[in-house]
Amino acid sequence: MNLHLTFHADRTIAEEEANSSIDIGETIQELRSKLEAQYAAKKDVQQKEIDELRQELERKNEELHKISRYGIHNISTNLSSWLKRLLTSKFVTALLRNLNASRKICR
Numbered sequence: 131m132n133l134h135l136t137f138h139a140d141r142t143i144a145e146e147e148a149n150s151s152i153d154i155g156e157t158i159q160e161l162r163s164k165l166e167a168q169y170a171a172k173k174d175v176q177q178k179e180i181d182e183l184r185q186e187l188e189r190k191n192e193e194l195h196k197i198s199r200y201g202i203h204n205i206s207t208n209l210s211s212w213l214k215r216l217l218t219s220k221f222v223t224a225l226l227r228n229l230n231a232s233r234k235i236c237r
Contacts, residue, residue: 216222
């Protein structure tokens with residue numbers, strides 16, 4: 131009887147170890163699958179964010195180029211117009227006449 135119990139116990143332990151290793155293998159595979167799915171989902175989200183940021187950067191660059199082109203032209207036109215008004219103003223004309231008169235006296 132004692133021999134029978136020992137054999138039965140050995141067989142039960144061996145079966146338990148085999149089942150445990152199968153369970154552990156399945157658990158590891160399940161965890162691995164979950165981690166891979168989480169990684170893929172996170173990677174997709176990050177790639178979408180990168181794409182959105184690239185598009186935003188492209189829009190900002192286009193906007194900057196438009197502003198630069200318009201701004202430089204606009205500044206140039208306004209400066210030219212301002213200088214013409216300044217040089218033709220009565221005050222500046224009188225000032226320039228006085229300056230020229232002063233130079234003639236100093237010579």
